[in-house]
Amino acid sequence: MTTRFDPFREIDRLADHVLGTARNAATMPLDLYRSGHHYVIHFDLPGVDPGSIDVSVENRTLTVRAQRTDRADEGTQWLARERPTGTYARQLTLGDGLSTEEIDATYADGVLTLTVPVAEQARPRRIDVVRADTAHAVGTTSSNERQEIQS
Template sequence: MTLSFDPFAELDRLSAAAQSRVGTQPMPVDLYRQADEYVLTADLPGVDPGSVDVDVDGQLLTIRAERTAGEREGAKWLSQERRYGSYLRQFSIGAGIDRDNISASYDNGVLSVIIPVSEKAKPRKIEVSTNSVNQARSTEKVAVTS
């Protein structure tokens, strides 16, 4: 009979167990640009909406939330795999963001943060003008070479 021992798998298991009890929990996010705004969505299942905090300080967007375990007086736990604790993510935002109009909503365990692009950072079309003197010279050259 052979026994195999993977020390890295055991470390992963211990790390996950320690994290599930204390400390900051992972917060999976998606971030994409759509038209003139960035959209950030974060999975925060089971989080009380009152504990969600989104703030901007200079060029740093911070998301905080807390998921607490419900009280189960007299219960004998057979398994406790759901994670509880604090969530924290920070994002650097550029100078082209309209900080005054950032908005957030929380629905069915998903936090959505809308980050609009400022007017001066939006792409714009630059009109190319021609100089009538240069245009007249290029016409003369074309006439001479023809």
């Protein structure tokens, strides 16, 4: 028996591997936006047991893990199986200007929502400008003051 090398089959195998990995990473798609002094992240997690969801922050890395279990009985004959099962994880790096101690998480209708507040010190603030009196402006001295300084 001879083994024949088919370069197109190898390319297809490699593409399936790469796209399969990308497809698995995309099983937890997200939306991210800023609303006022908060960032809001919505993760799609349909069919996930809420008790399996784990959200953690370590060294400014936000990690979301969830488990979708197979609900088929033994002896099930699959006709189509497109919904992935297993453990899924997604990581996001959080900036320094966020308050990681105050992250809020809710899960409803298959969507995990995280609200990440902007830290107080990172929020934009208005600085009032006061008109200075020209007689007291920094860098101006009267002729009498100049004579005292020179003496």
